[in-house]
Amino acid sequence: FLFYGATGCGKSETARVIADELFGGRLHKEDMNTYSAEHSVARFIGSPPGYIDSGKLTPFLSFIGGAAGGGVLLLDEIEKAHPVVMDHIMEMLDTGFFRSAAGTVFDARTLFIIMTSNVVTSRSAGARAIGFAGAAECADSDIEPLRKSGVFRNEFLGRIQLAAFFDELAPEAV
Numbered sequence: 045f046l047f048y049g050a051t052g053c054g055k056s057e058t059a060r061v062i063a064d065e066l067f068g069g070r071l072h073k074e075d076m077n078t079y080s081a082e083h084s085v086a087r088f089i090g091s092p093p094g095y096i097d098s099g100k101l102t103p104f105l106s107f108i109g110g111a112a113g114g115g116v117l118l119l120d121e122i123e124k125a126h127p128v129v130m131d132h133i134m135e136m137l138d139t140g141f142f143r144s145a146a147g148t149v150f151d152a153r154t155l156f157i158i159m160t161s162n163v164v165t166s167r168s169a170g171a172r173a174i175g176f177a178g179a180a181e182c183a184d185s186d187i188e189p190l191r192k193s194g195v196f197r198n199e200f201l202g203r204i205q206l207a208a209f210f211d212e213l214a215p216e217a218v
Contacts, residue, residue: 045158046122048190049210050165056120058210059158063116066156070115072107077124085128090144108142108150115155122159123195130200133159137203163196164189164209 047055056073063071079088086092090105107117119125119133136142140153186207190196201207 045156046161046190046204046207047158047210048161048164048207050212051162053210053212055160055210056118059116059118059160062156062158067113067115070113071118072104072115073118073120074104076119076121076129079125079129082126082128085126085132086145088129089132090146090148092145093147105142105144105148105150108152108155109148111150111152111154113154117152117155117157119157119159121162123161123163130197134200134203161190161195163193165212 047058049055059073060071063069074088078084087102088104090102107115111117122130122133125133132142136152137157140151142150142152144150186209187201187204189209190207191198191201
């Protein structure tokens, strides 16, 4: 899933509630802004064999490795990830498996993968009419502002099962 909208509108909190309700609180959050540089890819997928940290798995990989009972993987601010990291995420979304640099394959099929983004903060880029719409129309209209932003590649957006826009919270809701 891809949740997008302004900062502080409940995207990450929604992921936490899903983890609490469906998986007994089993949630792992990765801040993708820490993977914005090319050299940070090794931190994301682990070090290849023969390097100092080759025997240790990052908390991310450990979470995926122990995900037999399911859980929520929260990839916060996905738009800030380096393109090589995005390629690994797309492979995981496509196949349901994640391959570490050491060649270990992790099964991610039992995970809810929720990504958040602050790229589009209003629906003005792709406003839809008020009224009832079919599921396909809703999905297309929620993806369209992301497509128009030009930040995400089309092949990435094509792997998203649900994009949900989060409106800013009104002062009385806060």
